[in-house]
Amino acid sequence: MLVQSAKATLAATGAWLLATLVLRLPQPFLAPYAAVFLVEATVYRSLRGWVQQVGSVATGVLLAALAGQLIPWQAVALAVVVFAGLLAGSWWRFGESGVWVGVTGMLVVSYGTAAEPVLLGDRLLETALGAAIGVAVNTLIFPPLYGERLVTAAGRLATALADLLEATSDLVRHDEPDGVDSLLSRTNDVRSQVLAAEDAAGLTREGRRLNLRRGRPGAGARHERPLRTLIALWSPLSQLVAAVRTTSERQEHPFAYPWPDARDALADLMHCLAGAVQSVAAVGEPVELDGCRALLHRLEQRLVTAEDDGVPARLGLGAMILPARLLVEKLEDR
Template identity: 60%
Template structure:
């Protein structure tokens, strides 16, 4: 959670900046409060004996999203119920505690592997194991207590997570947008250098791999944001994911553009590589695209459209320099797609 930061630096950033550290701190505080409240209710109000499962369940139900908390509550209560029934059956039918323990663990983990239980599936075997080992499996009242305290703790954790500062992931979305825009713009600038100079620039392949990685991170951020907004009382205030999704859509035409430029630069056949003037126009277009991506300003695309028009003119009007260059056409198509997808936002 803290990565390479010291605990003091991490805590200072959590209080100073409304980012991931602060969200983690809020979730930790909520999990702690849920556990304490569950313990107080189970001991002082319901007077349940040894209600250790109540705070345990409460902590685990303060999830990263409200949806996961509510889904986890249903899964956990279902898993614990099956574990209680499994322990009760084994306690009544198998005299040996050792044999009953082994059977309950095996069958419980087997049943818990059903995907409907999700991450809570392990609770089937664990609940059965605890009840058998504590000698509660033959006492119906204690079995009911275990089920009640689990449902109580899980409910308190889920409700606190949904009502008190329900988690959102807007800062993750904004950070991913900034990083991906910067990486794409940098690749476009370096590609412009390659087009003009005709010589490969250092590190372009590595930077494309960086963009690929950032696209995967962006898709993950979009997924978290959408899930975080679902059933969330603060969901309407969440950041929009459309700008980031728009940047993600640039990946394929960008990769096609890099392939076309690299192939033209490596080719020994003159008709595949545009002449100096055409390369200058393509370079200007890529730099204009980089500026539009970096700034997020749709007005910057006016210059891109002008340059696309000039490229179209070069393609249909033979000159001494350009004779319907295959290389220029190969570069123009993905460049046009980049402009179109940026306009889609």
């Protein structure tokens, strides 16, 4: 944030000096304004914003010029330009810059330059100049990368997933009623961490587009795949937690808890999965899954041979084995 603020200051100052001292434009207020707004969070956004910004400002200036030629009363011209500019700015191709169609037109009419073609040309020139300087500064001087966000997001998500698996393991092993509320709280925490991880991954990918520093370690390419794996674990884990909550909250439900030996094996499997999930976030470290595979195989064999143990218990065990297998498969495909 400090670097981007310094860059925006540099861009605004440079745009103002170039417009006043070199081009000698009168009242070049749009140059530093455009420069500041084009120092975006990513290089790609700056380049896209340059097109949108210049387009929206040019449209606002043209609207003001048209109103200045056709409407002799400044107040009426101002109202017409603002109304028409806000409508035109809602076009989706203008993006977030669309609001400046009406605002730019309002500024031009307010300054009384709407009827002077030379000054209108100056407005367009200074806007394009300021926007170009903003893009250049953001592209050439420490173009922003967000690889460190992937590292942070992966670490936090791995910890949240592992904690949820450990809490689920304890609930399965000990069947404590108070553990259900804790499980729900941890589930909500994981959901929020998944959303944060998806945002970090999207921003990091966008940050590398058209970025001169995209090949550097700080670009986060090494951590992108582990983070995708962790995000993919959320769906089967949420299914597993839902099955456990159902069996623990409603004992009269057909999905009853499985037999004691199977419950212990399930708890051990979840504990083993928690350790594997933590290893995913450590890039370059091996993820040990042999223990998880052995426990999963043991549980599946228990389900196949449990013909005389009753339908409710078999259903309960099956409901937990399926998402557990999906978790193992996601970890194997990392």
